[in-house]
Amino acid sequence: MSRIKYSKAEKLAILALYKDVQHSIADITAKFSIDSGTIRDWKRRYELNGEDGLTDAISWKSYSKELKLAAVNEYLSGRYSLHEVIQKYDISSTAVLGKWIKKYNSHRELHDTGKGMTKSMTNTRKTTLEERIQIVNYCLQHQKNYQLTAKGYGVSYQQVYQ
Incomplete structure (x- = not known):
């Protein structure tokens, strides 16, 4: 179409x-x-x-981190449909909420609208084999929370995920 x-x-x-x-x-x-x-x-x-x-929107709508998390958690709880959540929180479309859910499910941090790149795009640094083993063990002990692990060890999300 x-x-x-x-x-x-x-x-x-x-x-x-x-x-x-x-x-x-x-x-x-x-x-x-x-x-x-x-x-x-x-x-x-x-x-x-x-x-x-x-009326078509003239500018992007801004959403707080707290609103995004609340909307995602309500949808993931299974009590509400996508349409019910976007109505409740006055979100512009199901596509917007869908992007937040996808980001949340891939263990990436949700930010206030307009904050730029995500924290997962930090610079990489060299790690030793022993340190990589320690990072993997930490990540496994924390239910594969890659974002938390990357932040704690000062490495990029991609380094932890790989």
């Missing part, structure tokens, strides 16, 4: 067709060259924020 920008008025018209029982979702997606997930996302944003929810 091609990437087309739709105005607020066009989005409202498409949502009106979506609500109309005479038009199937397949008809609408074919007619407007749009993914059904996009229509559902517009519907969710419209229900939350009215017509303002259909």
